[in-house]
Amino acid sequence: MEKFTNLTGVAAPMPLVNIDTDMIIPKQFLKTVQRTGLVKNLFDEMRYDDQGNEIPDFVLNQPAYRQAQILVTGENFGCGSSREHAPWALADFGIRAIIAPSYADIFYNNCFKNGMLPIVLPQDQVDVLMEDARKGENARIAIDLESQTVTSADGQVFAFQIDPFTKHCLLNGLDDVGLTLEKVSAIDAFENAAAQARPWI
Amino acid sequence: MPKTLYDKIWDAHVVHEDSDGTCLLYIDRHLVHEVTSPQAFEGLRLAGRTVRAPDKTIAVPDHNVPTTPDRENGIENPESRIQVETLDRNAQEFGVNYYPVHDVRQGIVHIVGPEQGWTLPGMTVVCGDSHTATHGAFGALAHGIGTSEVEHVLATQTLIQKKSKNMKVEITGSLPPGVTAKDITLSVIGATGTAGGTGHVIEYCGQAIEELSMEGRMTVCNMAIEGGARAGLIAPDQKTFDYVKGRPHAPKGAQWDAALAWWTTLKSDEGAHWDKVVTLKAEEIAPVVTWGTSPEDVLPITGHVPDPESFSGGKVGAARRALDYMGLQPGTRLTDIEIDTVFIGSCTNGRIEDLRAAAEILKGRKIAVKRAMVVPGSGLVRAQAEEEGLAQIFIDAGFEWRLAGCSMCLAMNPDQLAPGERCAATSNRNFEGRQGRGGRTHLMSPAMAAAAAITGRLTDIRELAPQPA
């Protein structure tokens, strides 16, 4: 897994609440057996018209945001289906961090498995960063995972919370499966005990 | 200390707990389908790993299989075909339980699990699909996971989890006539919002929940995720045990007795702590429909399309966008909204009781919409509906009678809405484009969908004229 330490970059503003995973990547693009190549259909219905041409107004189609690495957005981002294709498509575009007041649980977890950092900040702080994001190239946002801070373009520093284990994995690019397999004897022991207690399973 | 049902199931499955509360949770059942698993199996293969517990892993293709009878001849869409063939191959290579497309037991993964007795009270159940909460109807802790987690469970039979909070949703009293489990679950989301349950596991309780059949309870739990909750649970009772008994993978003999002894302890203790409590009165729940593009956009069928300005905060913009997408004007009576298509099916409402409820309305009548389809939740549901004569009622009314799968619930197969087409659907999501690009979805119960099929507009089931003799 790719490490996440720090990042300074352009943020794309998407001031909508409840952006769901069908909006992020519509299901007709889930028919792949790979993790990559999803970028072309990211936000497909907002990004392209019925003829498949780019809609110039859509934020990620604007020149200032084509290289955006951060997304600033509204509450309950990533609600809907469990599809990990949503973070894969965002990552494929180059998004490494998201800033929002809240996320749907499954999406939030899925981000970390892909080296992406979803940051939760209170609405008023998200509003400040949303203003930065609207300025495109002219207002870069800095994120530092070690110190758990986001710094706005004019130097305001906002602290965010992250679970220590998740942070450790992200900083070091650790793969969950490998970590868990180190505990295989605990799993064996649990399985044996469970087979006694609940043999019908 | 008194515990909730969630606490009890959680505690029985903790393999390891870190000092910060991160747990390794043992998974009793892992359900797998073709869309969210290929990358997970590929990950195993690349790392030279195996499936730790193939006997606890159950795979079935459902999301993008065609539901027309010609699917016997193979899947036409090359990408869907590759996904299904990939699952065929992975299931065989890793030796997991498998119900291929042509097996009569094939169906939507959340219908197959309970039907085959894989889902039992007190279990932990996961699936790379957000509607896994369905299995919570049995008092199983069941939730959706992403593909990386699918890989994690395949390799280790565990999941890294932090405990959620406890939320109680109580529905007091009895449901009035014409009001169903679907109306309960939509009304709860309407009351709490799509993020109302975020970070929580919901336990549904109260007289109205106890009075529901197992199938109704599955409908309620199915949509817990639409309220943002990690999972939805209902304490198992005699109805649960009766439903489970005798199913192919349910325990038998002495094992049944042992299981039952544990299952009867699976209820929240008196005085257990709840982080959040929501109470609704069943008497006040009406048949509901959605008007917008979020499951929280719910109103009683007697209502009117709302004015976006009547909301506050970010919801104003979202409601404006929703009405624009849905092609609706504020103030329009919901019962004046005309429907083009009706879809009855999905893991929310694709079980035999759902088909019975719809058929009861349709008997002796004809549809007044362009197109209507019924997609049974599994091959066994389909067979039973044919045996009971329901299939013929649907066909006589003008419905298409399909094979089992997810179908127009998410429109990954050819069953899709055209842009601007308006659908009365029994599924669980009315997101933009969910049922096809530009398609407009109104969620409701099977009886309400059947009523809409007959009148060609959203209809209050309680006002439908009696059936022709």
Ligand code: SF4
């Ligand atoms: S029926 Fe719909 S909600 Fe249920 S599993 Fe299939 S796609 Fe998901």
